[in-house]
Amino acid sequence: MIHAEWMIKIMFSSSEMKFIKKMAKAAEMNGVSRIRDDAERVAKLPEDSLVGQMCTAALHKYWYGNLTEYVRMRWYQNKAPHQGDGGCDLPGLNVDVKGSLMRRRRNPLDYHLLVRPAERHDGWVYVHSLIEDLSKEEVMLTGWLPEEELPAKVVQEGIFKGAFQVGVPDLYRLPPLVTLWLTP
Numbered sequence: 001m002i003h004a005e006w007m008i009k010i011m012f013s014s015s016e017m018k019f020i021k022k023m024a025k026a027a028e029m030n031g032v033s034r035i036r037d038d039a040e041r042v043a044k045l046p047e048d049s050l051v052g053q054m055c056t057a058a059l060h061k062y063w064y065g066n067l068t069e070y071v072r073m074r075w076y077q078n079k080a081p082h083q084g085d086g087g088c089d090l091p092g093l094n095v096d097v098k099g100s101l102m103r104r105r106r107n108p109l110d111y112h113l114l115v116r117p118a119e120r121h122d123g124w125v126y127v128h129s130l131i132e133d134l135s136k137e138e139v140m141l142t143g144w145l146p147e148e149e150l151p152a153k154v155v156q157e158g159i160f161k162g163a164f165q166v167g168v169p170d171l172y173r174l175p176p177l178v179t180l181w182l183t184p
Contacts, residue, residue, distance in 0.1 A: 116164075145166055
């Protein structure tokens, strides 16, 4: 896979992945899809849930240096499984991670941040992430964009019809955070 040196790769240990997979199973809900029909949505639900949980956990590991807050957040969300997080993926912060599994293209620069109108919130920040292969147990954080810089109009046709779309090359780079108390 080709990737820009400024993209941040988050790797998980086997114990972290075990927990993330457990949380993905708990988070499987029969939501709606604007890309897949109902039968395909049900068939892909485990994969979609795992992608979502890996991307959320990656943002937590990047931001906090560990998964402690992710574990706490999942504990609360599992108590009310039919209530969404309102686009708040870092507790108490206006940050929403948007992730995807790389299916057709191998270059992350060919992907897009997609935000649906119902997911758009004034003053929010959207972080884009990609997973090359679920078996690799890693996520790439490709960049971020503030809500006010999303396009004025949604995509009018195609698979992403109805979404605000911004290419990865047009996203801001994430700062290279280092959790100093975890490094030698």
